[in-house]
């Protein structure tokens with residue numbers, strides 16, 4: 530199935546067809562073309578703090594299943610390496626551990642913690658060995674706000690993707706925020722991952738779906754901004770709500786900002802509140818099931834003002850509509866829809882990025 534391009538003019542465009550969300554083969558194509566080339570949240574930087582330690586991570590289980598290993602070498606340098614032995618492809622590390630080398634348990638090949646081939650028994654007389662291909666492929670790791678990101682086959686630089694986020698919320702001192710497990714949880718959603726993103730990308734539904742949030746937001750001033758690979762919804766607060774204390778250097782100085790809702794192509798949401806960050810990592814399981822990891826990071830003093838019950842309530846309301854759309858999309862009678870030119874700019878942006886990435 531080939532997708533028609535999405536019209537760049539939102540006023541004449543049609544949405545992604547219903548068939549996109551139902552197709553297992555398109556889902557595989559998205560995995561190979563979109564998920565391998567985009568920047569994916571991997572884990573928090575504090576997962577490995579000591580020299581000579583390593584930690585295996587399966588990138589996007591069930592979708593990419595790319596076996597990786599994070600390692601911190603003797604000089605405290607962090608690396609993200611392939612966890613697949615360059616001999617006959619056994620997984621090298623199965624558990625987190627410590628040591629100066631990574632040793633494959635099949636035939637004993639050893640690698641340094643920076644991925645370089647170190648030794649291999651039984652290979653005397655093998656020509657042109659070892660060569661570069663006997664070392665472990667390494668991926669560029671990006672540390673942004675102590676969150677680690679990788680891309681298997683990056684098409685765009687990390688800075689080009691995340692630059693607008695840091696520009697806007699850099700004033701918050703986010704490098705000092707800390708992860709709080711008791712305020713974090715995973716939400717299984719019985720729907721295609723892209724339907725979950727579609728729903729996130731507009732505030733159009735807020736008055737209909739989220740009575741609590743609607744009472745806090747000044748909907749007339751709700752704003753949408755597009756950047757090359759991310760977009761932003763600016764939630765403006767009604768009188769009396771908690772708002773950001775903005776510095777004069779902020780482009781929003783003088784506005785009552787309730788939240789900055791950033792979406793980063795294709796599956797990450799970074800929701801900034803005066804108390805910190807709610808990171809939502811949308812992880813597809815297959816074409817009809819998704820899990821969304823909600824991770825809460827608090828700024829100093831954020832404990833007292835963070836509103837996780839509010840975030841949870843909003844999530845429950847969103848899941849109800851998204852799972853209803855998942856049922857609706859199965860219809861043989863629904864083809865595709867149109868966009869509100871004022872309120873569905875970010876949905877249109879997502880659809881365009883997705884169809885463009887698939888066409889490449």
Ligand code: FES
Nearest residue numbers: 614616617633636
């Ligand atoms: S597969 Fe690793 S040493 Fe043979």
Ligand SMILES: [Fe+2]
Nearest residue numbers: 728738739847
């Ligand atoms: Fe919502």
